[in-house]
Amino acid sequence: MIWLTWRQFRTQAVAVSAALAAFAILLLVTGPHLVTLARQSGFGTCQSNCATAAGTFLNTLGTTLPYHLVYLLGAALIILLPAVIGLFWGAPLIARELESGSFRLAWNQSVTRERWLAVKLGILGLASMALAGLLSLALGWWASPIDHAAGLGSAAGFENRFFPALFGARGITPIGYAAFAFTLGVLVGLIIRRTVPAMAVTLAIFAVVQIAMPLWIRPHLITPVRSTAALTASTIQGLETNPGGTQIGNVFAAAPSLPGAWIYSNQATTASGSTTLGAMPQACQVGPGGPKGGGFQGCADALAQMNLKQVVTYQPADRYWTFQWLELGIFLTVAILLAWACFWWVRRRLC
Numbered sequence: 001m002i003w004l005t006w007r008q009f010r011t012q013a014v015a016v017s018a019a020l021a022a023f024a025i026l027l028l029v030t031g032p033h034l035v036t037l038a039r040q041s042g043f044g045t046c047q048s049n050c051a052t053a054a055g056t057f058l059n060t061l062g063t064t065l066p067y068h069l070v071y072l073l074g075a076a077l078i079i080l081l082p083a084v085i086g087l088f089w090g091a092p093l094i095a096r097e098l099e100s101g102s103f104r105l106a107w108n109q110s111v112t113r114e115r116w117l118a119v120k121l122g123i124l125g126l127a128s129m130a131l132a133g134l135l136s137l138a139l140g141w142w143a144s145p146i147d148h149a150a151g152l153g154s155a156a157g158f159e160n161r162f163f164p165a166l167f168g169a170r171g172i173t174p175i176g177y178a179a180f181a182f183t184l185g186v187l188v189g190l191i192i193r194r195t196v197p198a199m200a201v202t203l204a205i206f207a208v209v210q211i212a213m214p215l216w217i218r219p220h221l222i223t224p225v226r227s228t229a230a231l232t233a234s235t236i237q238g239l240e241t242n243p244g245g246t247q248i249g250n251v252f253a254a255a256p257s258l259p260g261a262w263i264y265s266n267q268a269t270t271a272s273g274s275t276t277l278g279a280m281p282q283a284c285q286v287g288p289g290g291p292k293g294g295g296f297q298g299c300a301d302a303l304a305q306m307n308l309k310q311v312v313t314y315q316p317a318d319r320y321w322t323f324q325w326l327e328l329g330i331f332l333t334v335a336i337l338l339a340w341a342c343f344w345w346v347r348r349r350l351c
Helices: 002-040 051-062 067-100 103-107 113-150 173-192 195-220 295-304 317-348
Strands: 225-230 236-241 248-253 262-269 309-315
Touching: 002 051, 002 067, 002 113, 051 067, 051 113, 067 113, 067 173, 067 195, 113 173, 113 317, 173 195, 173 317, 195 317, 236 295, 248 262
Parallel strands: none
Antiparallel strands: 225 309, 236 248, 262 309
């Protein structure tokens, strides 16, 4: 059974492995010079107050080929790899044999249907998890200076590790995504019994899950931290009014220094916690030359005298790996349930 399973899927396995091996070679070639650029920018040797050096390093990478391209390509590959596994490994695994009727030949031999399914799920499932894990490990090694810098500074095209699209392309979560996508494809193929429709349904379900997880599930896995501080004139960066211009809509303030944190919201409230901030101060009302009473600084001083509070809701940077393990556990649990459903379907519904 092991040899037969390899014979059936060696083309897909070799194609995916070759593509990932080529990308791994690219990482090995460019990785050492990336570390050199970090040192030359001052970030690689910085010990404290490294936000400026981190920004310089990231801005340098943004204009230096091919590092920004490799960074984006790596994230895209890891995000797409589970979908490719689900489509081209999982969905056709059983659906193709059901469609052609070859599964009956296997069952008429000494191989039971449970063993037939277990070998296929075990070999290709573990292979898909291993590929996703190795690619994530390689990209994490290569991008470690960038990820560290993005947690301290900012630059266009380089995001914090908590960024939704980037979170699933780092650490251990790609292993869970690959296991989920593979078992999902197998179960859909078992139910539909047609390869192409099974691939389409697998892709649709996986895409919905990939959107739902970062937007609606991940933010609620751990209760966020709320930080409250007095809103001062020096932290105020802008002001939004209601359509009538007589009430304060929102006060934009600089976020406190939270390196690597996932910030949910940064909001101004009254001392009682209300988000209705009250009437517009005279100094902030627009006059012929801009805000009355001394320009924007006068407006900021007037807002600071209203005793407003700055409420920041966020996840600390040290919770990153907790989120990684939680998400891996969720997807592995779902993958196990999907695998169990495959065995149930083979025993009870497949004739």
